[in-house]
Amino acid sequence: MSSVNLRISGPTPLPPRVREALRQDMVSHRSGGFRALVEEVVAGLAPAFGGPAAVLPFTCSGTGGLEAAVVNVLRPGQQVIVMSTGYFGRRLAEIAESAGLRIDVVESPWGKAAAPDDLRAALCRSIDVAAVLLTHNETSTGVLNPLAQLCDVVHQHSNALVVADVVSSLGATPVRMADWGVDVAVGVTQKALMAPPGLALIGVGQRALDAAAANPRRRYYFDFGRMAEAVAEGTTTYTPAIPVFYGLQESLRLIAEEGWSAVMARHQALAQMCRAGLASLGVELLADPAHASPTVTSLALPCATSAPVVREKLAAEHNVLVASGRGCWKERVLRIGHMGHVGAEEVADAVDALGAVLRKEVRHAR
Numbered sequence: 037m038s039s040v041n042l043r044i045s046g047p048t049p050l051p052p053r054v055r056e057a058l059r060q061d062m063v064s065h066r067s068g069g070f071r072a073l074v075e076e077v078v079a080g081l082a083p084a085f086g087g088p089a090a091v092l093p094f095t096c097s098g099t100g101g102l103e104a105a106v107v108n109v110l111r112p113g114q115q116v117i118v119m120s121t122g123y124f125g126r127r128l129a130e131i132a133e134s135a136g137l138r139i140d141v142v143e144s145p146w147g148k149a150a151a152p153d154d155l156r157a158a159l160c161r162s163i164d165v166a167a168v169l170l171t172h173n174e175t176s177t178g179v180l181n182p183l184a185q186l187c188d189v190v191h192q193h194s195n196a197l198v199v200a201d202v203v204s205s206l207g208a209t210p211v212r213m214a215d216w217g218v219d220v221a222v223g224v225t226q227k228a229l230m231a232p233p234g235l236a237l238i239g240v241g242q243r244a245l246d247a248a249a250a251n252p253r254r255r256y257y258f259d260f261g262r263m264a265e266a267v268a269e270g271t272t273t274y275t276p277a278i279p280v281f282y283g284l285q286e287s288l289r290l291i292a293e294e295g296w297s298a299v300m301a302r303h304q305a306l307a308q309m310c311r312a313g314l315a316s317l318g319v320e321l322l323a324d325p326a327h328a329s330p331t332v333t334s335l336a337l338p339c340a341t342s343a344p345v346v347r348e349k350l351a352a353e354h355n356v357l358v359a360s361g362r363g364c365w366k367e368r369v370l371r372i373g374h375m376g377h378v379g380a381e382e383v384a385d386a387v388d389a390l391g392a393v394l395r396k397e398v399r400h401a402r
């Protein structure tokens with residue numbers, strides 16, 4: 037194994053072939069070569085999104101992509117529902133609020149999934165809900181929300197658009213935009229897709245493109261319509277993060293070679309292995325087992341320890357980098373990422389290292 041076992045929830049390690057691809061020199065983003073690259077990448081991403089009308093690669097992080105989604109399909113004063121299941125759900129609510137929307141935030145306790153019944157109740161108590169914003173995989177708690185069922189509820193009770201944060205699920209677990217009726221799905225390069233950070237990958241359906249075209253709210257850099265036209269011509273509206281495109285092209289080739297369904301099965305198996313390993317250490321798993329994430333696992337440490345201390349020891353003594361809890365989970369919680377370029381060896385190493393650190397820490401505390 038390489039010297040550091042990077043088990044945070046993103047950015048994730050790069051496969052050697054992706055690192056090699058990053059060494060390529062720059063090209064013009066208005067050239068035939070770049071056109072072929074854009075076409076390959078956009079076609080390569082389509083299976084991950086499950087039939088979007090278009091895939092729009094904006095040069096920005098995932099949060100920029102979420103803001104882009106909101107300002108394209110919604111305008112100030114409109115009513116939205118935000119299904120919040122943790123830190124990233126709250127961020128979605130903040131983005132909606134900053135865009136001048138009227139927001140109804142439906143919060144689930146951390147560790148629990150968004151409940152379809154809560155969403156139904158929210159839809160029934162408000163009139164003219166323009167959109168429902170939700171997080172597919174809540175990275176702060178390690179919960180995979182039941183996106184298909186939540187979409188069903190939206191479409192049964194309203195004409196609202198569905199805007200989904202698929203940042204930490206895209207490429208690791210199915211997202212079926214067409215089947216489920218997801219109008220905008222915002223992903224990134226640097227999590228399950230094994231490429232460097234730098235691009236928000238936004239899957240958009242026709243309803244979202246129409247909503248953006250009809251939206252009087254002005255956008256410039258983040259305009260969906262102009263980006264969709266540019267992508268159809270094999271380019272982007274402005275100078276993109278070209279090296280990230282190189283990396284993504286190679287990582288998508290790797291995924292195609294392994295096969296999308298094999299990649300998703302690997303994520304499921306590693307997540308299960310991680311949870312079983314942690315359970316055998318006697319630490320508490322925080323996600324509702326029925327909705328445990330395929331890409332990140334959250335755990336509560338014994339009271340005799342603190343998350344920052346354990347995290348530091350894992351890094352210093354075992355070269356294992358894990359993520360701490362977010363928000364109110366900072367002191368007691370650790371999160372282990374298992375998405376992208378990762379196998380059983382790395383997951384086992386992280387669990388073993390945690391076991392070793394905990395044995396020492398708990399003994400000291402006695």
Ligand SMILES: *Cc1c(COP(=O)(O)O)cnc(C)c1O
Binds near residue numbers: 099
């Ligand atoms: C990582 C993450 C984000 C933020 O992505 P950035 O690229 O850091 O802006 C948003 N939502 C979820 C669910 C994430 O896991």
